Amino acid sequence: MQTPKFQGTHLFDRLCWAKENLEPIQCDYRVVYEDSVDGCAKILVPDPNFCAAFVNGGIIPKIENYWALAEDEAKPDFVKHTRGYLLHETEPMPAGTLEECIEFLIMKDIPQSVWQSYNKGNKQKMVICRKDQLPATREWRNAWKISDDLSIDLMAA
Amino acid sequence: MANGKIKADQIEHSTAGSLDTQYVVQGSAKAWVKFDSDYVADDSLNVSSVTDISAGTGDINYSSSMANANTAVCANALVTSTAASASTSMAYDFATTKHRNKCSSNGVDTDENLRTSIVMGDLA
Numbered sequence: 001m002q003t004p005k006f007q008g009t010h011l012f013d014r015l016c017w018a019k020e021n022l023e024p025i026q027c028d029y030r031v032v033y034e035d036s037v038d039g040c041a042k043i044l045v046p047d048p049n050f051c052a053a054f055v056n057g058g059i060i061p062k063i064e065n066y067w068a069l070a071e072d073e074a075k076p077d078f079v080k081h082t083r084g085y086l087l088h089e090t091e092p093m094p095a096g097t098l099e100e101c102i103e104f105l106i107m108k109d110i111p112q113s114v115w116q117s118y119n120k121g122n123k124q125k126m127v128i129c130r131k132d133q134l135p136a137t138r139e140w141r142n143a144w145k146i147s148d149d150l151s152i153d154l155m156a157a
Numbered sequence: 158m159a160n161g162k163i164k165a166d167q168i169e170h171s172t173a174g175s176l177d178t179q180y181v182v183q184g185s186a187k188a189w190v191k192f193d194s195d196y197v198a199d200d201s202l203n204v205s206s207v208t209d210i211s212a213g214t215g216d217i218n219y220s221s222s223m224a225n226a227n228t229a230v231c232a233n234a235l236v237t238s239t240a241a242s243a244s245t246s247m248a249y250d251f252a253t254t255k256h257r258n259k260c261s262s263n264g265v266d267t268d269e270n271l272r273t274s275i276v277m278g279d280l281a
Contacts, residue, residue: 011221012187012280015203026197043209045196050205050220060220066254069222069281073253080225081253084281087221109206109218109255138194138268141212 003058011087014059015049022056024048029102030134033114033126034146041144043134046105054104057095061087063107102128124150187228188219188276194268203276210257213266217274218255221281226251228278234260235271248274253281 001021006014031044053059065086072078096104106115110126118126127146135144169175188203196209208216230248250257258274261267 010280012203015220019202024200040211042211043196045198045207045209047190047198047201047204047206047220049198049201053220066222070254080279081222081281084222084224087281105206109208109216138212141268142266 001056003056006058007091008089011059011061014092015053018053018056018059019049022049022052025051025055025098027051027098027101028130028132029098029128030131031102031106031110031126031128032134032146033110033118034123035111035114035125040142041146044105044109046102050105051098051101054093054096054101055098058092060093060104061090062093063104065090066108123148183279184277186275187221187223187278187280188217189274190217191271191273193270193272211266213260213268215258215272216250216255217258217276219253219276223253223276224279224281226253228256228276230256230258230277231273231275232258232260233271233273234269246272 004017006017026048027046029046032041033044034041050060068086069081069083072081072083093104106126106128114125118124124146127150165178167175167177168181186202188201190198190201190204190207192198192207192215196207196215198204198207203220204217205220206218208218210216228251230251232246232248234246246258246260248256248258256274256276258272259266260269260272262269
């Protein structure tokens with residue numbers, strides 16, 4: 001569907017338009033990551049409405065704008081956002097693929113410390129997989145870890 | 158009219174008085190999501206992803222950030238345990254970009270179905 005020219009429209013209003021007009025996309029991709037040595041693996045599950053908005057294009061702001069707000073929030077004297085306009089006034093992302101949507105979500109919703117160095121160190125810290133590659137039941141969920149002997153070829157499959 | 162816009166500071170009922178539209182804006186949910194034990198959102202608004210943190214615990218990540226972390230979040234779950242009275246659903250760890258939704262039964266974090274979060278507050 002042709003997205004209206006949304007630059008300058010509040011992001012929340014754009015998301016309402018997307019929910020009203022776009023078919024949600026249930027995505028089979030999952031992002032498994034570990035951000036602490038002691039904790040279990042975490043699994044990012046993309047939202048179907050967000051995937052639809054991203055793939056359609058013209059709705060979601062560029063990732064740099066999310067990072068700018070994250071930097072503001074990380075400051076010790078942060079009280080409230082004063083640069084919300086970065087989400088609403090800047091040019092939105094063009095239409096993208098589902099794979100680009102996953103990349104975007106990794107950079108938005110997973111800590112930078114994980115994805116910036118996911119394949120450095122003794123162990124892989126992040127893996128993109130399909131949902132049927134995860135355990136079928138949630139038994140021992142708090143013990144789930146990324147396998148130590150995971151091969152790069154398998155991960156890319 | 159496609160993409161039409163009505164601008165009004167007040168709306169008025171024929172007999173019941175008038176209301177500032179600001180009340181409507183302030184009093185509307187800014188994000189919501191319904192998901193099951195697989196952490197797949199069945200439906201949502203203003204949610205970019207749900208992160209399965211551990212048993213019973215998930216992060217709800219927003220597409221459009223909140224202005225501050227002073228949000229009011231209601232979290233619920235359909236607890237199937239026989240001791241449902243000892244079950245809790247709660248939201249905590251608030252940030253402008255997400256909150257955490259936890260469900261437990263008899264003191265044990267557990268993955269239940271029909272979990273929901275509703276977020277009230279100000280958008281950035």
